[in-house]
Amino acid sequence: MxxxxxxxxxxxxxxxxxxxxxxxxxxxxxxxxxxxxxxGGRVELRGFGAFFVKNRKARTGRNPRTGDAVEVEEKHVPFFKTGKELRKRTNNQLEEAAKK
Structure with a gap:
């Protein structure tokens, strides 16, 4: 949506x-x-889920085209974790749709 x-x-x-x-x-x-x-805060919507920021440490990655080692900088990534009620409701609705 x-x-x-x-x-x-x-x-x-x-x-x-x-x-x-x-x-x-x-x-x-x-x-x-x-x-x-x-x-750097957190937003929690009860029954729905929580938005927060995860820290990804610096690492050595690979360039997929050449295979060369590339240094990847540390970064902060937004993340969403679903709430228990949303997971239950989603799973129940998907199971009911699959039965039809």
Whole structure:
């Protein structure tokens, strides 16, 4: 699902809200998650999951084209871990869909 599809889904579920307001709300949520992660913080949405930053240490990698050794710098990577409720709900829905 893309951001625009999410906005349309919310608009369909809540016809009393304007699309521009929904867009502002969704953009604000994403911006706040991004700001928190860029500061090294963590965002936890109970029942859904947690966004946090993992640190990948510097290492020696390989250039796939030439096979030469390449130094890869340390980097910080955003990561998402699903919550228990989301995992259960997703697995149950996928199992039900497979039965049909």
């Amino acid at each position: 893309t951001k625009s599809e999410l906005i349309l889904e919310i608009a369909a579920a809540h016809p009393n809200l304007l699309i521009k307001d929904i867009d502002l709300i969704v953009s604000t949520i994403f911006d706040e998650i991004e700001a928190s992660l860029s500061e």
